[in-house]
Amino acid sequence: MAALNDSSFDPVTFVLTGIPGMEESHVWISVPFCLMYVVALLGNSFLLFLIATDRSLRQPMCLFLAMLSVADLLLSTVTVPEMLAIFWFGSRKISFDACIAQMFFTHFSFIAESTILLAMAFDRYVAICDPLRYMAILTPSVIGKVALAAVVRGLFIMSPPIFLLKRLPYCGHSTMQHTYCEHMGIARLACGDITINIWYGFTTTLLSSGVDVVLIALSYGLILKAVFQLSSKEARLKALRTCGSHICIILMFYMPAFFSFLTHRFGHNIPSCIHILLANLYVIVPPMLNPIVYGVRTRQIRERVSHVFSRTGRGRCCC
Numbered sequence: 476m477a478a479l480n481d482s483s484f485d486p487v488t489f490v491l492t493g494i495p496g497m498e499e500s501h502v503w504i505s506v507p508f509c510l511m512y513v514v515a516l517l518g519n520s521f522l523l524f525l526i527a528t529d530r531s532l533r534q535p536m537c538l539f540l541a542m543l544s545v546a547d548l549l550l551s552t553v554t555v556p557e558m559l560a561i562f563w564f565g566s567r568k569i570s571f572d573a574c575i576a577q578m579f580f581t582h583f584s585f586i587a588e589s590t591i592l593l594a595m596a597f598d599r600y601v602a603i604c605d606p607l608r609y610m611a612i613l614t615p616s617v618i619g620k621v622a623l624a625a626v627v628r629g630l631f632i633m634s635p636p637i638f639l640l641k642r643l644p645y646c647g648h649s650t651m652q653h654t655y656c657e658h659m660g661i662a663r664l665a666c667g668d669i670t671i672n673i674w675y676g677f678t679t680t681l682l683s684s685g686v687d688v689v690l691i692a693l694s695y696g697l698i699l700k701a702v703f704q705l706s707s708k709e710a711r712l713k714a715l716r717t718c719g720s721h722i723c724i725i726l727m728f729y730m731p732a733f734f735s736f737l738t739h740r741f742g743h744n745i746p747s748c749i750h751i752l753l754a755n756l757y758v759i760v761p762p763m764l765n766p767i768v769y770g771v772r773t774r775q776i777r778e779r780v781s782h783v784f785s786r787t788g789r790g791r792c793c794c
C-alpha cells in the first residue's frame with residue numbers, strides 16, 4: 476500500500492497512441508489536419524489583425540469575433556501540433572505535467588469559446604429583436620465583462636481537475652489511446668478511485684456547456700420567431716441564411732465535444748478510432764470555419780476584407 480501511495484509522487488511519462496487501429500494511415504490523416512490548422516491560424520490571425528487595426532470594426536459583434544479567434548487559436552494550437560508530431564515523427568511520449576497543462580488549456584479554451592458563443596447568440600438576439608437598444612445594451616463595459624467572465628469561468632471550472640488528477644496514484648498504466656490529453660483520458664490511467672473525477676466532469680459539463688447550449692437554442696428560437704414576423708420576404712431569407720450558418724458552426728462545435736464526453740462515460744462499445752477522430756474534429760474544424768463563416772456573414776468585416784484585397788490588387792497593377 477505504501478508503494479502505491481509513493482508512486483503518485485513519482486514523475487510519470489504518458490504515451491499517446493494517436494488513432495489506434497489506423498497507425499498505417501497516420502501520415503495521410505495528418506494532411507487534412509495540417510491544412511485545416513494552417514487555415515485556422517491564417518484566418519483567425521487575419522481577423523484579429525483587421526479588428527485591431529481598423530477602428531470602424533470596434534463594434535460588439537466584431538469584438539466578440541476577436542475573442543472567439545483568440546479562443547480558437549488557443550484550442551487548436553495546444554492540440555494540433557502535438558497531434559501532428561505523433562503522426563509525422565512518432566513523438567508519442569509526454570510528461571505528466573505537460574499532459575496536465577495540455578488538458579487544462581484544451582478544456583479551458585473550450586469553456587471560454589462556449590461562453591463567447593453564448594454571448595454572440597445574445598448579441599444577435601438583441602440586434603434582431605431589440606435593435607434600437609443594441610448599442611445601449613452592448614456597451615464596451617459589458618463586452619469587457621463578457622471577456623472577463625469567459626476567462627474566470629474557464630479558470631474556475633478547470634482548476635479543480637488539476638488537483639483531482641495530481642492526487643491520484645499512477646502505477647504502471649501509461650498508454651493513452653488519444654492524440655492529446657484530456658481529463659478523463661488521464662484519470663482512467665490511474666490505479667485509484669476516480670469516482671470524483673467522473674462526477675466532477677459530468678456535473679461541470681452539464682452546468683457549463685450544457686446550459687450554454689440550452690440558452691443558445693433559446694436565443695435562436697426567439698430570433699427565428701422574430702424573423703418570421705418580418706414583413707419583407709427578402710429580409711426573412713437574409714436573416715435565416717445568417718442564422719443557419721451560425722447554427723451549423725455551433726453544432727459542429729458542440730456535437731463532437733458532447734459525443735466525446737458521453738463516450739468516455741457511457742459509450743464503451745464505440746470503437747476507439749471513431750471516438751478519437753470526432754474528438755479531434757472539435758479542436759480543429761470550428762477554429763478553421765469560424766473566421767470564414769462569421770467573417771463572411773458580418774457585413775463590416777466583409778467590406779473591410781474586400782477593401783484590403785481591392786487595394787492590394789490596385790497596388791500590383793500599378794507596379
